[in-house]
Amino acid sequence: MNTDIFNVQTKIGKPWKKPPFVQSNLLRWVLITGFVIYLIAAYMTIDVNWSRVYEGLERGKKFVLAFTNPDFTSRSSDIWEGMIESILMTVASSVVGILISIPIALGAARNVSPLPVYLICRGIIAISRALQEIIVAILLVAIFGFGPLAGFLTLSFATIGFLSKLLAEDIESMDKVQAEAIKASGAKWTQWINYGVQPQVMPRLIGLSIYRVDINFRESAILGLVGAGGIGATLNTAFDRYEYDTAAAILLIIIVIVMALEYLSGIVRARVQ
């Protein structure tokens, strides 16, 4: 095994190179060229119908031009209603989703929960993450009918998968020693969580929650497309009627609100350090 004994004398005067990740030269080059060939082949299969693009450009131009002349007024009551509904959906689903996420996150963190609880909570998270929002919304619209209730439930459900997973990962990577010190004083499990774990993960929980509010608002605009209420429904109607100016107004409002949320989350996160 150890035939080539390491001898510094033979290495001196020679350049040094970091050992490559893939040891075998042949295998390394096969992998690289194979990947490049695949990429080229993949791009070649995408066929572009240039005449269709040319026609589409005209439509795109109309759409973009509508932004220079957005119409807030002629459908203002629809926009207003849709907006109120979206905000309601966002706030309600975020609060419910976050409240449910916290215990699930604790259950899904291996360092604070026993194995059976861990597996159940990880299962819930996996289900929530595997089902895309739109699919859940279509299902819930089928069950509860058109309207914001379906949207609210969809977003709550989606929030659980997102927040629990990321919070659980933060709990798992917490500083064990700090938590141990609390345990060593004879604290109960609940007190241990409250004193040893919660302070460590609080900044992350707040940051993620605000981010999720942001996501839920944007999603609420999409969910309307499948009938789950909110501003998305208004937006969909505007597109269906080729009222690009109204659609532009709605999109502008969404952009402004998302930017405002972004700004707000920046301020809050800077304060909770």
Added chain:
Amino acid sequence: MLEIKQLVKKYHTGDLALNGVDLKVEKGQVMALIGPSGAGKSTLIRCVNRLEKATSGEIWLNGENIVKMRSGKLRRARRNMGMIFQEYALVERLTVMENVLSGRLGYVGFWRSFLRKFPQSDINAAFGLLEKVGLDTMVNKRADELSGGQRQRVGIARALIQKPDILLVDEPTASLDPKTSRQIMRLICELCRERELAAIINIHDVALAQMFVQRVVGLRFGAVQFDGPPEGLTPDVLTMIYGEEDWEATIESVDDEDDLVTL
């Protein structure tokens, strides 16, 4: 008061950290536990508090075997053991006061602790201890704003507010400068004397241990190699505990430091 019988700890990895340790600590006795890294010093005191579960053996504290305890009883037993940690182990994002009061968690219910409504007697005790360790002006500072020495003082206050019978101290000075190290060791030993507390202090710094304690136990490969007064630490004994090395300098520096203290 604390009696350890044939304590064995084997980790999942197969490492035998403790190999049949017998040890007895009387009320009010401050004992230093020395030994090379990996000798099992930390494991020993973590087994006493049962942050680590012993593989076999017995640990008797006030007539009860900690190794065999169920969780409710263990919590009550833990209240009698104050722990002080190497890297302070304060909850960084809590205030100094919350950190100190967390030592009372074993005595108050969840809602009281959750709402931070501790009994007045606990609050008085916390203020008293913070004054004692010289941090009475830092009450509402967050723990991560403090210096190393200050943090360790908070750690000491947190351990003492438990009103323990024994202190388990894991490398209290390992991350501190020499001067602060002495101050912290002196503080721990003074408080132990004042309150008739027993203490097991894990410590790397042999000279520092010799300055402050009445009894030294040397651990090597998870077994007791030496048990006696600090004067008994001759070069031969140190070689037995740590392995071959020139010990004259260490012992000489002890003499120097003794002079400093008496000055």
